[in-house]
Amino acid sequence: MQKITNDILKIIKKRPANSYKGTFGRIVLIGGNQNFGGAIMMATMAAVYSGAGLVTAVTDKSNQSSLHSHTPEAMFQDIDDLDAVMKLVSQANVVVIGPGLGTEPRSVSVLKELFNQVKTGQTLVIDGSALTIVAEQKLSLPTNSTNVLTPHQMEWQRVSGIEIKNQSPELNQAAAERLNVIAVVKSSRTEVCSPHQEVAENTVGTPAQATGGMGDTLAGLVGGFICQFGNQADVVKAAVYTHSAIAEQLAKTQYVVLPHQISQAIPEFMKKNEH
């Protein structure tokens, strides 16, 4: 088993001088129904703070003003305007779907349409409710995109069929190969499984991270890193490491680490670890 250590941070590159926002990619994050608006805001904040060039949150319109007061750098798109959502998707390098999306019919329609429209070269980060919908509706994942799944153990049980008590590196790896995905199987010892690679286990992390929104933040951070550094498994592993290494640092003086505090610390962490 590979261990994810600070060596993985070599994928964080110094920014070229002759760059502009377009250099660092376009990311669209889809989620946040009327009850779970916070989830898409936390994911969006992580994408912005990890350096994605242009960030748009697609969410319920009741979340628009909170989104703008929380993260004014992000743009907003009403999730009910499916044509406009799919136009945005067509221009994106990375689409994160699921944080706070809910499993109601509107969410199912958006996910199905995304799976129909996604193109070669694009990356999907599938999290939270989107994973539950994939399992409930028995959806096949698109074959033209690169697909990164970020399940917690119950979501992984739903998608892979492996019961939590049986989730082992070997079975998790076999499921990642079968689904042809990069799977971030989250727990207190998160594993990253990717086709034709050794399973990689995170070596950092703290129980101070056990709070709602922590995974939503990771989904946005994974998307932000892929947007800038590519969709290789090492980039996903670096995002997983960054998320937990920041949490460990904050947990030296805090009993609990809040998801937005991790996002706030990302720019300084990346600067210290740029190569």
Ligand SMILES: NC(=O)C1=CN([C@@H]2O[C@H](COP(=O)(O)OP(=O)(O)OC[C@H]3O[C@@H](n4cnc5c(N)ncnc54)[C@H](O)[C@@H]3O)[C@@H](O)[C@H]2O)[C@@H](O)CC1
């Ligand atoms: N502020 C917000 O708006 C928040 C919204 N959230 C969203 O709420 C939606 C539902 O997600 P949930 O994960 O809460 O609900 P789920 O129903 O998908 O999963 C929770 C269930 O899984 C079980 N479980 C077993 N092992 C687990 C593990 N290792 N980690 C987590 N749960 C485990 C729990 O006991 C519980 O029964 C998602 O879209 C998520 O993004 C959550 O992220 C919480 C914060």
Ligand SMILES: Nc1ncnc2c1ncn2[C@@H]1O[C@H](COP(=O)(O)OP(=O)(O)O)[C@@H](O)[C@H]1O
């Ligand atoms: N005890 C723990 N030690 C280390 N990391 C943890 C612990 N508990 C939770 N985490 C991390 O917190 C995140 C939880 O994700 P998830 O359950 O999807 O949260 P949410 O959906 O509420 O945002 C994962 O990245 C997981 O690895």
Ligand SMILES: [Mg+2]
């Ligand atoms: Mg989650």
